[in-house]
Structures are given as structure tokens and as C-alpha cells.
Amino acid sequence: MNVDVAQSFNFLPVPTDIHFGCGMLRSLPERLKSFGATRTLVVTDPGVRAAGILDRVTRVLQDATCQFTVWDRVKPDSGSTLIDETVAELQRHACDAVVGVGGGSSLDTAKAVAALATNPGPALAYVGLHKVRNRALPMVAIPTTAGTGSEVTLWSVFTDDTRAVKVAIGGTLLHPAVALCDPELTLDLPPMLTAATGMDALAHAVECYTNNACQPISGALALQAIELIGRHLRSAVLNGRNLPSRYGMMLAATMAGIAMNSTRLGLAHALAMPLGSWDLRVPHGVVLAVTLPAVMEFNHLAEPDRFAEVARALGEDVSRLSRLDAAGRAVAAVRNLARDIGIPAGLSGFGFREEHIAPVVEEAMRSGNVPVNPRRAGAEDLTRILRQVM
Numbered sequence: 001m002n003v004d005v006a007q008s009f010n011f012l013p014v015p016t017d018i019h020f021g022c023g024m025l026r027s028l029p030e031r032l033k034s035f036g037a038t039r040t041l042v043v044t045d046p047g048v049r050a051a052g053i054l055d056r057v058t059r060v061l062q063d064a065t066c067q068f069t070v071w072d073r074v075k076p077d078s079g080s081t082l083i084d085e086t087v088a089e090l091q092r093h094a095c096d097a098v099v100g101v102g103g104g105s106s107l108d109t110a111k112a113v114a115a116l117a118t119n120p121g122p123a124l125a126y127v128g129l130h131k132v133r134n135r136a137l138p139m140v141a142i143p144t145t146a147g148t149g150s151e152v153t154l155w156s157v158f159t160d161d162t163r164a165v166k167v168a169i170g171g172t173l174l175h176p177a178v179a180l181c182d183p184e185l186t187l188d189l190p191p192m193l194t195a196a197t198g199m200d201a202l203a204h205a206v207e208c209y210t211n212n213a214c215q216p217i218s219g220a221l222a223l224q225a226i227e228l229i230g231r232h233l234r235s236a237v238l239n240g241r242n243l244p245s246r247y248g249m250m251l252a253a254t255m256a257g258i259a260m261n262s263t264r265l266g267l268a269h270a271l272a273m274p275l276g277s278w279d280l281r282v283p284h285g286v287v288l289a290v291t292l293p294a295v296m297e298f299n300h301l302a303e304p305d306r307f308a309e310v311a312r313a314l315g316e317d318v319s320r321l322s323r324l325d326a327a328g329r330a331v332a333a334v335r336n337l338a339r340d341i342g343i344p345a346g347l348s349g350f351g352f353r354e355e356h357i358a359p360v361v362e363e364a365m366r367s368g369n370v371p372v373n374p375r376r377a378g379a380e381d382l383t384r385i386l387r388q389v390m
């Protein structure tokens, strides 16, 4: 690793107690007892129930005689109204701990609910950074996808139901108290969900590693995550029951989540918020999977050495290439990966049309991910990128 003595930086420590390993779900009662929890609200979604994972969670809790209430109504990208309803449910049952089980939507809902249980008022009153002041209820995040990194991040993303726009509550009090990362819970995740969520994790790692805010500690985590994804994502999609690949992908997603807390991301994530809003509601992982190669194409010449490192981490032999050609290999490697795992070439199949471009660009330009993007970008650049991924 090259050092730069002119660089000063901050790395946000992650207060989340991470317990990682196959079969780790079984340690859930021990974690809840360590909080002194008397009744736990289990927040999840119908997909997790249908996959049989909720039954596994409740069995573990019943076997240990833990008291709990299940709330399984989370929808994709959740919603501010649903979060407020979930807080009311928590209060009705006098729960003093929260367990989130699922992908980003369930974990982000559970994080917001744990925070709102001790911070009065509706979810929308806390949109922004560091508006949550009181310590949240203890919360355990159990991811069932390998992608969002929500189990270790300080963000809860959801839909503002009054405007149908994706928003976020962020702050150090939003971190889950515990992340239980059990790769066995992802063994039955369907190929398309594995592919899209895996590309979201790759986007976290690549955008973090190449942006202007990256620093050595986040960079090391992000680069390791890229290498793990290069090695394991194809096999996780093609053979979902491959436990080493599932383990590698979950590790990558969690490492990328820790890395990005301190750095923010880039244009692909700036675009993801509005593309997941209004009538569009393109799933977050799909947006990232489709836009990441185009964003990398736009960015790679601005930080050729970093993109060359990305190419190397993805297994490309760049030893005989010029800096610029080596950087270009990172773009090609990600395009090939997306193609191999069945990511669609564009977003038109998700209802994305020419008339969406202007409002998406306008909203994306407000994102805090734009100023840290490695190449300075204006509205016309975002417009060009969106036309490429139509």
C-alpha cells in the first residue's frame, strides 16, 4: 500500500458487535439475554417468512424460552408510515429489544424502529444525519442477503410516503448493537436476488475504494471485499448451495459496509435513491448492478491507479498494461461479471423512460455522494450515464 503523508483522515469505528459464522443464528438468545431483553419485536417481511427463515428464528427463540412478537409486514424499501406503525406495535407489546431479519428493507426498518422507540415523533422528523439523540433500543441485525451491509452501517433508508421519495436517517446511534451474520441463511436466496444484492456490495466497495474520501483503513476493507466478490459472486449465483461462496459473499458485504460508513459512495448510489423513488421503484440492487459499469467507465480515468487496483483485485492480469489500460480492465471485469450473472443490460424493463431522466438527475445532484465522486460530475454527465443504461 502506498502512503500519502499529506493525507489526514477519519475512520468511524463500528460499535456493532459482529458475530460471524455458519450456524451463528443459534447464538441469538444469548445475545438477547446479554441485553436483559424481556420481550423482543422480530421485524421481517413476507419473503423471509416464505423462505422458512422466520420459522428458524422463532424456533431458536422458543427453544430458549425467549418472549417475542413477530411483525412481518415490511415491504421493499419500506415506508415512513409502516415504520411508525411498527413502533406502535412495539409499544403495544412493551418490547425492549428489536431483531431485524432480512435484506436491506427489513434491517433498515428494524434500525429505524429501535431508534424511534426512544426518540419521540414520526420517522420523517429524523430524516438527515445525527438527528437521533437518544440511545436506541438494543437491536440485532440478521442479514438474509449478502449486499446492503445494513447490519453494520449507520444508515436506515426508507420511502417518505408523503412524497414517494427515498430518504435516510443516519447517525452513530443507528448502528445495530449486534450483527449476527450466518451465511447458511443465504443458501436458498434465488439467483437473481443473489446477483443484484452481490452487485450492490460490489458497488459499495468500488465506490468507497475509488472516491475522494477514501482512506487507508476503509480502502483496505473495500479492496478485500472486491477480491472476495470477484472470487465468489459467480459461484454463489450459479450454485446457491455453495457454502464457501455464500460465506465469502456475506463477509464481503459486511466488510464493504464497515468501509463505506466513513467515506460515502459515488454516482451509482446518488442515482440509486431517485431511481428507487416515485412510480419507478427499481430495486436498489438492480439499479447498482446496471449503473455501476457505466459509472466506472465515466470515473476510471480520474483515478487510474485505484481502478487498476480494482482490476487486480478482480483477478485481472494487468502487469503488462499501461496505467490507463489497467484502469479500463476494471470496467471490463465488472461488465463481464454483470453479464455472467444475468444482470439486465438496461433499466427499460423496470419502467425507466426518457421522461424520468430530468427528475432523477435533479434529485441525484442533491446527494452527498456526488461531491466525493472521483470525477467531478454535473447534471449533463448524469444524463449521459442514464441514457447509456436505459
Ligand SMILES: [Fe+2]
Binding pocket: 148, 200, 201, 203, 204, 269, 284, 288
Ligand atoms: Fe447500496
